[in-house]
Amino acid sequence: MNKIPPVDLTRQYELISEEANLAVLEILNSGNYIGGKAVATFEQQFAQYTGVSSCVSCNSGTDALYLALRALNIGEGDEVITSPFTFFATAEVISRVGAKPIFVDIDIDTFNFNLAQVEKAISPQTKAIVPVHLFGQPVDMTGLMAIAKTHNLIVIEDCAQATGASWQEQKVGSIGHVGCFSFFPTKNLGACGDGGAVTTNDPAIAKQMRILKEHGSPERYRHDSIGINSRIDGIQAAILSIKLRHLDFWNEQRATAAKYYHELLNAITLIKLPQAISGGNSVWNQYTICVGDRKSSTSQKTSRDRVKECLQQQEIISMIYYPIPLHLQPVYRDLGYKKGQLPIVEQAAREVLSLPMFPGISQAEQERVAYALKDCLG
Numbered sequence: 001m002n003k004i005p006p007v008d009l010t011r012q013y014e015l016i017s018e019e020a021n022l023a024v025l026e027i028l029n030s031g032n033y034i035g036g037k038a039v040a041t042f043e044q045q046f047a048q049y050t051g052v053s054s055c056v057s058c059n060s061g062t063d064a065l066y067l068a069l070r071a072l073n074i075g076e077g078d079e080v081i082t083s084p085f086t087f088f089a090t091a092e093v094i095s096r097v098g099a100k101p102i103f104v105d106i107d108i109d110t111f112n113f114n115l116a117q118v119e120k121a122i123s124p125q126t127k128a129i130v131p132v133h134l135f136g137q138p139v140d141m142t143g144l145m146a147i148a149k150t151h152n153l154i155v156i157e158d159c160a161q162a163t164g165a166s167w168q169e170q171k172v173g174s175i176g177h178v179g180c181f182s183f184f185p186t187k188n189l190g191a192c193g194d195g196g197a198v199t200t201n202d203p204a205i206a207k208q209m210r211i212l213k214e215h216g217s218p219e220r221y222r223h224d225s226i227g228i229n230s231r232i233d234g235i236q237a238a239i240l241s242i243k244l245r246h247l248d249f250w251n252e253q254r255a256t257a258a259k260y261y262h263e264l265l266n267a268i269t270l271i272k273l274p275q276a277i278s279g280g281n282s283v284w285n286q287y288t289i290c291v292g293d294r295k296s297s298t299s300q301k302t303s304r305d306r307v308k309e310c311l312q313q314q315e316i317i318s319m320i321y322y323p324i325p326l327h328l329q330p331v332y333r334d335l336g337y338k339k340g341q342l343p344i345v346e347q348a349a350r351e352v353l354s355l356p357m358f359p360g361i362s363q364a365e366q367e368r369v370a371y372a373l374k375d376c377l378g
C-alpha cells in the first residue's frame with residue numbers, strides 16, 4: 001500500500017519542472033544571486049496579484065510579520081490582540097518587538113479568533129490586531145476592520161496560510177494596513193526554500209519596511225535605525241514567479257478536494273467537518289476535522305490521537321495543527337493565562353486532525369482516507 005503523505009510537493013513540481021529548471025539555470029548563469037531583476041519582477045507580480053500598490057519581499061513569513069510590526073512602531077508597552085490558534089511565529093514576533101500578545105478565544109466553526117472576544121480584549125494599551133487566516137480560511141475582515149476603525153487600531157494580516165484567499169472579492173493581505181505572507185514550501189504559494197513578503201497600499205509603510213529589511217539603511221552605508229537582513233534570493237523569486245501563474249489553479253484543486261472530502265465524510269456523526277463561512281473564499285491550506293472525544297476504557301489518549309495512530313497504521317499520515325494553544329505555551333507562562341481560560345481553543349487543540357490535502361491529491365487517495373477514517377472511528 002502506498003503511503004498518503006500530508007503534503008506531496010512533487011506533484012506541483014511536475015507541472016512546472018521544465019520552466020523552473022530553465023529559470024534556475026538562467027539565474028545561475030547570470031551571476032546575479034541576491035536581489036536583481038527576478039526579485040523586482042516577483043514583487044511587482046505579487047503586488048498585482050494581491051491587489052496592492054506595494055510588495056516588499058523578505059526571507060520568511062516570520063520576518064514579514066516582524067517588519068510590519070516594526071514599521072508600524074509597535075513595541076514596548078503596546079498590546080497586540082491575536083489568535084492563540086496559529087503557528088508560534090505570529091506571537092513570537094509580537095514578543096520580539098517588545099509588545100505583549102493578547103490571546104482571545106476562537107470560533108470552533110472557522111478556527112479563527114472570535115470578533116466579539118477581540119473587541120472585549122481592547123484596552124488603552126492595545127495598538128494593533130493580528131488576524132490569522134488559519135488553514136486558508138479568511139477572517140471576517142468587514143467585521144474586524146469596523147472594530148479597528150472604531151478603536152483606531154492597526155491591522156496586520158497574517159496571510160501565511162492563505163495566499164490567494166479573499167474576503168468579499170478582496171484578496172487577503174490587501175484589506176488591513178499590512179499583509180504578511182510566507183513562501184515556505186508547504187504554503188499555498190511555496191518556494192523551494194524560505195521566502196516571505198509584506199504587502200500594503202501605503203507607500204510610506206512599504207518604504208519603511210524596505211529600509212528595515214536592509215539593515216535600517218535608506219541609502220548605502222547610512223543607517224537610521226536597527227534593522228535586520230532579510231532577503232529572498234533570485235532563484236526563489238524566479239520559481240515563485242512561475243508558481244504564481246499556477247496558484248489559482250492549485251487553489252481550485254484544493255477546493256475541489258475539500259468538496260470531495262465533504263461528500264465522503266458528511267454522514268459520519270463522530271466528526272465535525274470544516275465549515276466555509278459566507279463572504280470568505282478559503283484556499284484550503286488544510287482540511288481540518290474535529291474528532292469528538294469519547295472516553296475509552298482501555299486508553300488514556302484522546303479519540304483524535306487514537307484515530308491518528310490508526311490512520312498511520314494504514315499508511316495515511318494526518319497532522320495535528322496545533323496541539324498546544326499559544327496561551328498555554330511554556331514560554332508564555334508569565335502572561336498568566338490559566339488552563340480552561342480559553343475553552344474553545346483548548347477543545348480544538350484536543351480534537352483537530354488535518355487530513356492529507358495538496359494540489360494533485362487523487363480521488364482514489366481521498367476515498368482511501370475516508371474509508372480508513374470510518375474504520376478507525378468504528
Ligand SMILES: *Cc1c(COP(=O)(O)O)cnc(C)c1O
Nearest residue numbers: 060061062087089160161182184
Ligand atoms: C508558516 C507560518 C508563519 C511563518 O512563516 P515562515 O515562512 O515559516 O517564517 C507565520 N504564521 C503562520 C500562520 C504560518 O502558518
